[in-house]
Amino acid sequence: MSSSGAAGSLPRPIPRQKFLTACAWGVHLYTALGAALGLLAIYFASQRDFRASFLAMGAATIIDSSDGPLARWLMVKTRVPTFDGALLDNIVDYLTYTVAPVFLMLEAGIIPGSRWGLGLACLVMLASVYGFCRTQAKTEDNYFLGFPNYWNLVAFYLFCLGAGTAFNVAVLLLLAVMVFMPLKFIYPNRTVPLRPVTLTLGIIWAFVTVAAVLMLPAVNPIMLWAGLSFIAYYLIASFALQARAALKSNRSRVDLNG
Numbered sequence: 686m687s688s689s690g691a692a693g694s695l696p697r698p699i700p701r702q703k704f705l706t707a708c709a710w711g712v713h714l715y716t717a718l719g720a721a722l723g724l725l726a727i728y729f730a731s732q733r734d735f736r737a738s739f740l741a742m743g744a745a746t747i748i749d750s751s752d753g754p755l756a757r758w759l760m761v762k763t764r765v766p767t768f769d770g771a772l773l774d775n776i777v778d779y780l781t782y783t784v785a786p787v788f789l790m791l792e793a794g795i796i797p798g799s800r801w802g803l804g805l806a807c808l809v810m811l812a813s814v815y816g817f818c819r820t821q822a823k824t825e826d827n828y829f830l831g832f833p834n835y836w837n838l839v840a841f842y843l844f845c846l847g848a849g850t851a852f853n854v855a856v857l858l859l860l861a862v863m864v865f866m867p868l869k870f871i872y873p874n875r876t877v878p879l880r881p882v883t884l885t886l887g888i889i890w891a892f893v894t895v896a897a898v899l900m901l902p903a904v905n906p907i908m909l910w911a912g913l914s915f916i917a918y919y920l921i922a923s924f925a926l927q928a929r930a931a932l933k934s935n936r937s938r939v940d941l942n943g
Contacts (some may be wrong), residue, residue, distance in 0.1 A: 709756075709764035716752045716773055719745040723780035730789040735844065736901040738789050742837045743898055745781035749774070753874065775817050778834075783813040786840035795843045795853050805857055809836065812864040827875035828923075832863035842913065845897070845904045869930075870923045878926050883919075890915035 726741035752774070756762075761770055787806050790796040796806050813834045816822060821830050839860060843853050873883050890912055897908040 706764045709761040712755050719748045719777035723785050726785035730792045739898045782834050783836050786836040790840050812861040816864045827872050828869035832860050869927045
């Protein structure tokens with residue numbers, strides 16, 4: 686056999702651009718896996734296996750937290766311009782951050798199964814639709830505008846607290862209203878002020894939360910309050926940064942007018 690024939694029989698290397706395009710499609714597939722996890726979360730909740738449901742939602746959250754950096758690193762928009770990754774992300778997020786946790790809250794009795802409870806569930810769904818579809822859901826300085834529809838976390842902490850219907854309804858009503866309010870909330874991966882602190886505390890919180898979910902249906906009070914302390918930090922830091930920015934803006938106006 687000639688050397689040219691032997692060389693011709695060898696598999697040809699995949700061109701670099703084709704490989705990178707395949708990787709970009711792989712990122713979209715990775716994002717889309719969240720939809721399957723959302724379905725599993727709903728299924729497990731319908732079977733009253735709330736631990737498995739929260740685990741599925743947690744896995745979807747991990748995907749959502751990591752697919753963005755992957756997409757930017759691989760320049761997915763440039764390599765696959767015919768596929769709307771942002772739309773895919775919103776569809777998956779609405780399923781995993783809103784539909785699945787609201788369904789779980791109904792199944793677990795966090796939201797009462799009465800006519801009024803179903804109305805509250807529908808209000809949360811509608812508020813979330815607005816939050817996902819508003820064009821300024823993320824501000825130019827990398828904040829979420831309005832409560833960022835973390836209903837999976839709301840469901841988890843209300844489930845663990847077991848504080849009763851009145852408390853649950855009050856929290857859900859307040860957060861649903863906050864979706865529409867011009868309040869800025871930290872976008873952990875992108876908000877520059879306090880980002881090292883937020884990411885460090887967020888990583889610790891993530892490990893604590895995973896451990897707490899794995900322990901369900903038992904609730905460890907130390908882990909519960911450790912997790913809630915990060916939520917408190919997140920809310921206080923978000924409001925403090927917005928107040929600081931507003932104060933700085935007012936001082937600038939005064940200096941210009943003065």
